[in-house]
Amino acid sequence: MASDTIATLRAALLVARAVFDSDQEELAPLIQGMRNLEHLQISAETKGDIDAEIADHSARQSDISDAQNGIAALLIALQRLQDDGYPALKKATVTADVLADIKRQVESVTLAAGEFIGAQLAARVEVPIGSPTPKAKGAK
Amino acid sequence: MADLNTDNTYPLGPIVGRRDDGSVAALDASVIPTWASSDETVVTVLASADGMSAVLTTVAPNQKDTAGAPIPVRVTVTGVDADPGPGTVPLIGTTEDIFVTLGPKSFATKIEIPVGAPVPK
Numbered sequence: 001m002a003s004d005t006i007a008t009l010r011a012a013l014l015v016a017r018a019v020f021d022s023d024q025e026e027l028a029p030l031i032q033g034m035r036n037l038e039h040l041q042i043s044a045e046t047k048g049d050i051d052a053e054i055a056d057h058s059a060r061q062s063d064i065s066d067a068q069n070g071i072a073a074l075l076i077a078l079q080r081l082q083d084d085g086y087p088a089l090k091k092a093t094v095t096a097d098v099l100a101d102i103k104r105q106v107e108s109v110t111l112a113a114g115e116f117i118g119a120q121l122a123a124r125v126e127v128p129i130g131s132p133t134p135k136a137k138g139a140k
Numbered sequence: 141m142a143d144l145n146t147d148n149t150y151p152l153g154p155i156v157g158r159r160d161d162g163s164v165a166a167l168d169a170s171v172i173p174t175w176a177s178s179d180e181t182v183v184t185v186l187a188s189a190d191g192m193s194a195v196l197t198t199v200a201p202n203q204k205d206t207a208g209a210p211i212p213v214r215v216t217v218t219g220v221d222a223d224p225g226p227g228t229v230p231l232i233g234t235t236e237d238i239f240v241t242l243g244p245k246s247f248a249t250k251i252e253i254p255v256g257a258p259v260p261k
């Protein structure tokens with residue numbers, strides 16, 4: 001059922017979002033701590049290692065952030081679908097004049113379509129036997 | 141029913157597609173049909189390159205059933221496509237019943253009267 005699908009998907013997305021939120025919360029102070037380390041008296045080699053680690057953690061932070069945004073967009077879209085009565089499609093309410101106009105058009109098109117018929121395919125094959133030709137001399 | 145004899149060959153076709161109302165309908169010329177004789181001891185068939193016609197060659201008179209009546213043979217053409225478009229609507233065509241008799245060339249044209257060994261009176 002489509003409505004079940006939305007509910008199941010939303011629940012899974014909320015669980016995933018909680019995990020990502022938690023990871024994001026852990027990453028932020030970690031990266032900040034590494035940046036603080038760089039203010040200490042450290043060798044160039046140590047600084048290089050810390051920079052690489054910061055870059056690695058930042059990339060992870062960015063990927064998680066993309067996933068969080070994707071989940072947020074999905075949740076919004078699912079909510080819109082649900083609000084719209086998905087999977088049912090609402091019928092448009094129009095004035096009597098508009099409805100009459102549409103019906104007139106349908107009748108006209110139906111009338112025109114009735115003027116055309118599909119080509120009928122062959123239903124059988126005839127194999128006519130032609131006039132005789134004498135066999136060549138010596139032929140059996 | 142077609143009465144043929146062993147003196148001649150006979151053209152078959154070109155095959156004709158017909159609708160239920162009897163009008164002629166196009167066939168898919170890009171599909172080459174296959175021809176076959178129901179009894180090659182009576183007639184053989186050789187298809188043209190495009191398969192739309194063939195030549196029937198008589199071989200011998202029809203076999204006979206236990207009551208002594210000739211068993212009719214037919215030539216069948218299969219793999220005909222009734223849909224000239226991309227689709228395929230297979231059709232099978234069959235000749236009328238064919239009966240082959242010996243042609244006049246098989247008949248005796250003279251009579252020999254051999255004179256035998258002498259017999260003393």
